[in-house]
Amino acid sequence: MLNYSVxxxxxxxxxxxxxxxxxxxxxNELAGELSxxxxxxxxxxxxxxxKKLLHYQPYQGFRLSADGNxxxxxxxxxxxxxxxxxxxxxxxxxxxxxxxAEDLEHVSSKKLIDKLDEFLGFPRFDPHGDPIPDINGNIxxxxxxxxxxxxxxxxxxxxxxxxxxTQMLEVLQHKSIGIGTRLEIRRKFEYxxxxxxxxxxxxxxxxxxxxxxxIFVQAI
Amino acid sequence: MLNYSVxxxxxxxxxxxxxxxxxxxxxNELAGELSxxxxxxxxxxxxxxxKKLLHYQPYQGFRLSADGNxxxxxxxxxxxxxxxxxxxxxxxxxxxxxxxAEDLEHVSSKKLIDKLDEFLGFPRFDPHGDPIPDINGNIxxxxxxxxxxxxxxxxxxxxxxxxxxTQMLEVLQHKSIGIGTRLEIRRKFEYxxxxxxxxxxxxxxxxxxxxxxxIFVQAI
DNA sequence: AAATAAATTTAGACAAAGCTAAAAAAATAA
DNA sequence: TTATTTTTTTAGCTTTGTCTAAATTTATTT
Ligand SMILES: [Mn+2]
Ligand SMILES: [Mn+2]
Ligand SMILES: [Mn+2]
Ligand SMILES: [Mn+2]
Numbered sequence: 001m002l003n004y005s006v007x008x009x010x011x012x013x014x015x016x017x018x019x020x021x022x023x024x025x026x027x028n029e030l031a032g033e034l035s036x037x038x039x040x041x042x043x044x045x046x047x048x049x050x051k052k053l054l055h056y057q058p059y060q061g062f063r064l065s066a067d068g069n070x071x072x073x074x075x076x077x078x079x080x081x082x083x084x085x086x087x088x089x090x091x092x093x094x095x096x097x098x099x100x101a102e103d104l105e106h107v108s109s110k111k112l113i114d115k116l117d118e119f120l121g122f123p124r125f126d127p128h129g130d131p132i133p134d135i136n137g138n139i140x141x142x143x144x145x146x147x148x149x150x151x152x153x154x155x156x157x158x159x160x161x162x163x164x165x166t167q168m169l170e171v172l173q174h175k176s177i178g179i180g181t182r183l184e185i186r187r188k189f190e191y192x193x194x195x196x197x198x199x200x201x202x203x204x205x206x207x208x209x210x211x212x213x214x215i216f217v218q219a220i
Numbered sequence: 221m222l223n224y225s226v227x228x229x230x231x232x233x234x235x236x237x238x239x240x241x242x243x244x245x246x247x248n249e250l251a252g253e254l255s256x257x258x259x260x261x262x263x264x265x266x267x268x269x270x271k272k273l274l275h276y277q278p279y280q281g282f283r284l285s286a287d288g289n290x291x292x293x294x295x296x297x298x299x300x301x302x303x304x305x306x307x308x309x310x311x312x313x314x315x316x317x318x319x320x321a322e323d324l325e326h327v328s329s330k331k332l333i334d335k336l337d338e339f340l341g342f343p344r345f346d347p348h349g350d351p352i353p354d355i356n357g358n359i360x361x362x363x364x365x366x367x368x369x370x371x372x373x374x375x376x377x378x379x380x381x382x383x384x385x386t387q388m389l390e391v392l393q394h395k396s397i398g399i400g401t402r403l404e405i406r407r408k409f410e411y412x413x414x415x416x417x418x419x420x421x422x423x424x425x426x427x428x429x430x431x432x433x434x435i436f437v438q439a440i
Numbered sequence: 441a442a443a444t445a446a447a448t449t450t451a452g453a454c455a456a457a458g459c460t461a462a463a464a465a466a467a468t469a470a
Numbered sequence: 471t472t473a474t475t476t477t478t479t480t481a482g483c484t485t486t487g488t489c490t491a492a493a494t495t496t497a498t499t500t
Binding site for chain 4: 005036039043044058059
C-alpha cells in the first residue's frame with residue numbers, strides 16, 4: 001500500500017462521503033465540503049486521476065475508483081477508531097472528537113491502527129453511530145431510517161446522529177437522547193411536522209422537524 | 221501558543237537534543253541528525269530566528285531561545301507520552317515505538333495530550349527511561365551515570381538506554397536487562413574494558429564496553 | 441435558438457520545504 | 471603568513487498545494 005499526503009487523504013475521504021449521497025460528485029460540492037476553491041479541487045482531481053484513484057473526465061463530475069475506495073475506507077477506519085478512543089478512553093465530549101480525529105487519521109502506521117482496534121475491543125460503531133471499517137475494509141451497511149419518516153406507534157433505536165455540532169449535543173443531552181436510546185413515536189403534527197416521542201418512563205418530549213431530520217434510527 | 225509545522229517541530233526538537241550535549245549546535249551536526257542537507261538547515265535557521273525561537277548569527281552556531289525551548293519541551297512531552305501509550309497500552313515492542321511517535325508528536329491538540337497524560341496515570345518516564353515533561357513543561361533532571369563508569373561492588377538501577385535499536389533490544393532481553401533492573405558490578409577487566417554484573421539470583425553475566433556505554437544507571 | 445448565467449478549467453503567482461552547485465567565511469596546515 | 475580544507479551560506483530550481491482572475495464549457499432562460 002502506497003502512502004498518500006494529508007491533503008490527498010482529506011480529498012479522498014470527502015469524495016467518499018459525498019458520493020454516498022449522490023453517486024457522483026461535482027467540483028463545487030467538494031470545494032464547499034473542504035472549504036477550498038474550485039480551482040484547487042480541479043488541480044487535485046488531476047493528481048488523483050493520474051494515480052488511478054478517481055474516475056474523472058473534465059466537466060463531467062467524478063467518483064472514486066475501486067482503489068480510491070480502498071484508500072478512503074482506510075482513512076475512515078482510522079478516523080472512527082480514534083474518535084472511539086477519544087470518547088471512551090480519554091472521555092472527550094461528543095462534539096470535540098471530530099476535530100482531533102481529523103489530524104490523527106493521517107498517522108498511517110497500519111500496525112498502530114490494528115493494535116488500537118484490538119485495544120479498543122474491535123468496536124463496530126463510532127460515538128456518532130457510524131460504522132467502523134474492519135481490518136479488511138469491510139463496513140457494516142446499516143440500513144437506518146430517518147426519524148422524520150416514522151409513523152406513530154412505531155418503536156426504534158437511535159443509531160446515528162448526522163449533525164455532530166456542539167449545539168446538537170446540547171439539545172440531545174437535554175432530551176436524554178443518545179446512540180442506543182429506545183424510543184416510541186406517539187404523535188405527529190402536520191402543521192409544523194413536529195413529533196411527540198416517549199423514551200422509557202420519561203415524560204413525552206417534542207422533536208422538531210429540523211431535529212428529526214438529523215436523527216437516524218433502526219426500527220424494531 | 222502558536223502552531224508550528226511538522227518540519228519546524230522536527231528541527232526544534234533535534235536542536236533541543238543536540239544542544240543538551242554541546243551547548244551550541246552547528247549546521248552540519250543538525251543536517252546529519254535530520255538526514256537533510258546543510259543548505260536546507262540554513263534556510264530553516266533563518267525562519268526559526270525570524271520567529272524568535274533561535275539565537276543565531278551566520279557562521280556562529282546556534283541554540284534555542286527561551287521560547288524555542290518551550291516549544292521543544294512540548295514536542296518532547298508529546299513524543300514520550302505517545303511512546304508510553306504505544307508500549308504500555310498497545311503492547312508495541314520497545315524498538316517500534318519511536319518511529320510511530322515521531323508522527324503522533326505533531327498532533328498538537330493540547331487537550332488531547334493532557335487527557336492522554338491523565339489516562340496513562342501521569343507517567344514520569346518513557347519506555348526508554350527518558351523523563352516526560354509535565355503539563356507545565358517541567359522535566360526531571362535525572363542525574364544518571366554511565367554504567368561503564370561504575371566500579372566493582374557498586375549497586376545501581378538501570379534508568380536509561382541510549383541506543384534504542386532492535387539489535388540493542390535483542391541483547392538486553394537476552395541478558396534480562398530493562399529499565400528498573402537492579403544490578404551489582406562484580407568485576408571489571410582492563411584488557412577489553414568489559415565488566416561482570418550480577419542481576420538478582422541469575423548467573424553472572426558479561427557486559428562489553430560497547431554495551432556498557434549505552435546503559436545509564438542511578439547508583440544506590 | 442440565442443442570450444445569459446453558472447460551473448469548471450486554465451493560466452499564472454505564491455509560500456513552504458527541499459535539493460544541487462557555486463561562493464564566501466572560518467578553521468587548519470604548510 | 472599564506473595556502474588549503476572544511477564549514478556555512480547564497481543562488482537558483484523543483485514539488486506540493488494553495489490562490490485569483492480569466493477563459494471555456496455546460497446549463498438555463500428568454
Ligand atoms: Mn483529516
Ligand atoms: Mn464520527
Ligand atoms: Mn517528528
Ligand atoms: Mn523515548
